[in-house]
Amino acid sequence: MRVMLMMAAALAVTTSAAAQDVRRLGADARQAVSITVYNQNFGLVREIRSAPLARGRTALEFRDVASQIEPYTVSVRGLDGGRLRVLEQNYRYDLLSPEQLLRKYVGRRITIYRWNNVTGREEPFEAEVLSVNQGPVLRVGNEITYGIGGRMAFPEIPDNLIAEPSLVWLLDSDGGPRRLEVSYLTGGLNWRADYVFVVNDADTRGDLTGWVTLDNQSGTSFRDAQLKLVAGDVQRVRDDRRLRVGRDEAMRAVAAESPLMTEEGLFEYHLYTLERSTSILNNEQKQVTLLEAPGVGLRKRLVLVGQPYYYRAQTGEVASAQKVSVFLEFRNTEENALGLPLPMGTVRVYKADRSGAQQFIGEDRIDHTPRDELLRIKMGEAFDVVADRRQMEWRVTGSCESTSAWTIEVRNRKDEAVEVDVMEPVGGDWTILDSSHRWERVDARTFRVPVQVAARGTTTVTYRVRVKWC
Numbered sequence: 001m002r003v004m005l006m007m008a009a010a011l012a013v014t015t016s017a018a019a020q021d022v023r024r025l026g027a028d029a030r031q032a033v034s035i036t037v038y039n040q041n042f043g044l045v046r047e048i049r050s051a052p053l054a055r056g057r058t059a060l061e062f063r064d065v066a067s068q069i070e071p072y073t074v075s076v077r078g079l080d081g082g083r084l085r086v087l088e089q090n091y092r093y094d095l096l097s098p099e100q101l102l103r104k105y106v107g108r109r110i111t112i113y114r115w116n117n118v119t120g121r122e123e124p125f126e127a128e129v130l131s132v133n134q135g136p137v138l139r140v141g142n143e144i145t146y147g148i149g150g151r152m153a154f155p156e157i158p159d160n161l162i163a164e165p166s167l168v169w170l171l172d173s174d175g176g177p178r179r180l181e182v183s184y185l186t187g188g189l190n191w192r193a194d195y196v197f198v199v200n201d202a203d204t205r206g207d208l209t210g211w212v213t214l215d216n217q218s219g220t221s222f223r224d225a226q227l228k229l230v231a232g233d234v235q236r237v238r239d240d241r242r243l244r245v246g247r248d249e250a251m252r253a254v255a256a257e258s259p260l261m262t263e264e265g266l267f268e269y270h271l272y273t274l275e276r277s278t279s280i281l282n283n284e285q286k287q288v289t290l291l292e293a294p295g296v297g298l299r300k301r302l303v304l305v306g307q308p309y310y311y312r313a314q315t316g317e318v319a320s321a322q323k324v325s326v327f328l329e330f331r332n333t334e335e336n337a338l339g340l341p342l343p344m345g346t347v348r349v350y351k352a353d354r355s356g357a358q359q360f361i362g363e364d365r366i367d368h369t370p371r372d373e374l375l376r377i378k379m380g381e382a383f384d385v386v387a388d389r390r391q392m393e394w395r396v397t398g399s400c401e402s403t404s405a406w407t408i409e410v411r412n413r414k415d416e417a418v419e420v421d422v423m424e425p426v427g428g429d430w431t432i433l434d435s436s437h438r439w440e441r442v443d444a445r446t447f448r449v450p451v452q453v454a455a456r457g458t459t460t461v462t463y464r465v466r467v468k469w470c
Contacts, residue, residue, distance in 0.1 A: 022059045022060070022061050022168070023051070023052065023053075023054075023058060023059065023060050023061065024060075024061045024063060025049055025051050025060060025061065025062050025063060026063040026064050027063070027064035027220075027221075027223070029049040029050050029051065030047055030048070030049050030223075031048045031049060031050055031179065032047070032048040032226075033045070033046070033047045033048075033222050033223075033224070033225045033226070034046045034225055034226035034227075034228065035189065035222055035225050035226075035227060035228070035280070036228040036229070036230060036271075037189045037190065037191045037214060037227070037228070037229050037230070038189075038229075038230045038234055039190065039191055039192060039229070039230070039231060039343065039344065040190075040233075040234060040236065041187060041188070041189070041190040042185055042186065042187050042188075042189060042190075042236070043185070043186055043188075043189030043190075043218070044183065044184075044185055045065075045066065045183060045184055045185075045186055045222070046181065046182070046183040047181070047182050047183070048079065048179055048180070048181050048182075049062075049179070049180055049182065050177060050178070050179055050180075051177070051178050051179075051180050052176075052177050052178075053084075053171060053173045053175050053176065053177075053178050054175050055173070055174055055175030055176075056172065056173075056175070057087070057170060057171065057172050058170075058171045058172075058173065059168065059169070059170055059171075060168070060169045060171055061166050061167075061168050062166060062167040062168070062169065062182065063164060063166045064164065064220050064221075065165055065166065065167055065184070065186075065220060066165070066184075066186035066187075066188060066189075066218035066219050066220045067093065067164075067165045067188075067218065067219025067220065068186050068187035068188040068217075068218050068219055069091065069165065069167075069184050069185075069186045069218075070184065070185045070186060070187070071089070071091035071167070071184075073184050073185040074089065074167065074182065074183070074184045075181075075182070075183045075184070076089075076169065076180060076181070076182050077180070077181050078173070078178050078179065078180060078181075079178075079179040079180070079181055080178055080179050082173065082174050082176075082178070083172070083173050083174045084171065084172075084173045084178065084180075085171065085172040085173070086169055086170075086171060087169075087170040087171065087172055088169065088170035089167065089168070089169050089170075090167070090168040090169075091165070091166075091167055091168075092160075092162050092165065092166050092167075092168055093165045094160055094161055094162065096157065096161045096162060096163050099132065100161060101154060101157070101158075101161065102129060102132045102136050102152075103132045104158040104160070104161055105129045105154060105158075106129050106130070106131060106132060107128070107129065107130075108128070108129060109126050109127065109128050109129075110126070110127055110128075110129060110152055110153060110154055110155075111124050111125070111126055111127075111152070111153040111154075111155075112124070112125055112126075112127050112138075112148060112150045112151070112152055112153070113150055113151040113152075113153060114148075114149065114150040114151075115150075122151070124153075125140065126140075127139065127140045127148070128140075130144065135147065164219075164220075165219065167182075186218050187218070188216070188217040188218035188219060189214075189215070189216060189217075189218050190214075190215045190217075191212055191213060191214045191215065191229050192212075192213050192215075192344075192345055192346075193210060193211070193212055193213075193231075193290060193342070193343040193344065193345030193346075194210070194211045194212075194213060194345050194346050194348070195208060195209065195210050195211070195342075195345055195346065195347040195348065195366075196208070196209045196211070196348055196350065197209075197296075197328075197347055197348065197349045197350070197377075198349075198350045198351070198352075198358065199298065199328070199349060199350070199351050199361075200351075201351075201352070203298070203300040203328070203351075204297065204298065204299075205295050205296060205297055205298060206295075206296050206298055206328075206330075206349075207292075207293070207294045207295065207296070208291070208292075208293040208294075208296050208337075208338070209289070209291070209292050209293075210289070210290035210291040210292075210293075210342070210345075211287050211288070211289060211290060212229060212261070212272070212287065212288050212289075212290045212343075213285055213286070213287050214227070214229075214280060214285065214286045214287075214288070215284075215285050216280045216281065216282055216283065216284050216285075216286075217282075217283060218282065219282060220282055221279070221280065221281040221282045221284075222279065222280045223279040223281075224277045224278075224279060225277060225278060225279065225280060226273075226274070226277055227273070227274040227277075227278055227280070227288075228271055228272065228273050228274075229261070229271070229272040229273075229343075230266065230269050230270070230271055230272075231269060231270045231271075231272065231341065231343035231344070231368055232268065232269030232270060232368060233368075234269065261273060261274050261275070261288065261289070261290055261291075262275060263340050263341060270341045270343070270368075272290065272343075274288055290343075291338075291340065293337045293338050294337065295337050296330055296336055296337050296338060297330060297331075297336050297337075298328050298329060298330040299328070299329045299330070300326065300327070300328055300329075301326070301327045301328075301329055301421060302324050302325070302326060302382055302385055302418055302419065302420045302421065303324065303325045303326075303327060303420070303421045303423055304322065304324050304325075304387050304408070304410065304420055304421070304422045304423065305325065305423045305425070306389070306422075306423065306424045306425060307425065308425050308426060308427035308428075308445070310389075310391070310404075310406075311402065311404055311426055311427070311428075311430075311465065311467045311469075312402065312467070312469060313394075314391070314394040315391045315394070316390065316391055317388070317389070317390045317391075318389045318390065318391060319387070319388065319389045320388050321386040321387075321388065322386060322387045322388070322389060323381040323382070323386065324381065324382040324385045324386065324387060324410075324420060325378060325380075325381055325382070326362075326378070326379040326380055326381065326382050327376050327377060327378050327379060328349065328376075328377045328379060329374060329375065329376050329377075330374075330375055331372070331373075331374055331375075332369055332370070332371055332372060332373050332374075332375060333371065333372050334371075338371075339371050339372070340371055341368070341369065341370055341371055342366065342368070342369040342375075343368060344365070344366060344367050344368045344369075345365070345366060346363055346364070346365050346366075347363060347364055347365075347366055347377050348360065348362075348363040349361050349362050349363065349377065349379060361379060361380075362377070362378070362379035362380045363377075364377040364378045364379070384412065384413040384414045385410070385411070385412050385413070385414065385418060385420060385453070386410075386411055386413075387408055387409060387410045387411065387420075387422075388407075388408070388409045388411075389406070389407075389408050390406070390407045390408075390409075391404055391405070391406060392405040392406065392407050392462075393405035393464070397466065398468065399470070400468055400469050400470035401466065401467065401468040401469075402466070402467055403433070403464065403465070403466045403467075404464070404465060404467070405462070405463070405464045406461075406462065406463055406464075406465070407460060407461070407462050408422060408460070408461040408462075409458060409459075409460050409461075410422070410451050410453050410458065410459050410460075410461070411453070411457075411458045412453040412454065412455065412456065412457055412458070412459075413456060414455060414456070415455050415456065416455050417452065417453065417454050417455050417457075418452075418453050419450060419451065419452055419453070420450075420451045420453060421448055421449075421450055421451075422448065422449040422450075422451055422461060423442070423446060423448055424446065424447050424448070424449070425445055425446045426445060426446065426447065426465060426467055427445045427467070427469065428445075428467050428468055428469035428470075429467070429468040429469070430445075430465055430466065430467045430468075431465065431466045432447065432463060432464070432465050433463075433464040433465060433466055434463065434464050435449070435461075435462070435463035435464075436460070436461055436462040436463065437449050437450075437451060437461050437463075438450070439463070449461055449463075
């Protein structure tokens, strides 16, 4: 009996909503809009719209929402006081299209116009839509047919087909013009950071510019919006209820103006706010400036890296003309013209040639980087600095233990001297018995040998090491 009463009450509410005249509220009623975009392909939309409500119950169609909205995240509240209750919420995403229109007319009659070459005009005839499955199946007179050419005409648009996704509420209020604050999460909003780093001739300083590229594939536009960006790894629960109506339209890039963004801490993440309103259209990529840091101090490092397996067998010559990797390092500190949290992104590095033209010299991705941390960007492999590595001696000195002697010849074909960091990841329990150069322990399994190599010169490093790996 209780179940029947609940069903009857629900039916009464639905019937009441259907009986009401639906009031439509589009983007033209927006008084304010702000979007907070997370770099995990979703965003939070907050709008304030002015809505004329009737006393008692009002059916309100809230248009111009994102097509990738997550309906179960919608929040509605009145900002003017008084009574406002949401009795019912429906998310309508059955969009008007030729195929959907035909589907809604299954079992109904439509008009088809075909061109008559003899009379020189269109001639109409009626047809009943029997099915829409890999094309419409029609009844024309006493025949069942398909693949008919011609223009189809429909007497009306069905009530359950809409031009764009909408929220429909059944509201109970004390009436009057009301300001509604509506917020929801939606997919299809994403952003990424990109950095341009222009280094000087000596590779000791550079000008760093950060850009934010915002991608709006949410299904709606946001004009004159306040823009906020959240950087960090925000936990979200995967939910298969998420409704997505995607679009595959081309994106266009829009150049940004120069204002920078302000940054603040938000829980365990970082929030960046654009200090002006901006319009973000659907299917648009927009770029805004994140930071400008001229004169960032940096250091170029040449690194030669070995492998742990070198020390566990008799190998002879391990590598000939081995490549030396090139890195740029700089500290994210205030003293170094930075000192703010840097969102994850790609750093692209440029340097001027003799004519003054900027040339691209490498790129690398950085993770979310707090202030005061060291950033290391791999640029590629050096052209003029190479090394040969040879095992000169290998003896078994015990169970899972060996002693080996090594020669590393580093050759510099440049016109200036260089320093190469020889990084040796030995692994196991190791002891350096003797070395031609000063070495330092980096960690439990690695030691480093800084090697100075003169212009067009050669430096040879030798050392003996005992390793036990079990």
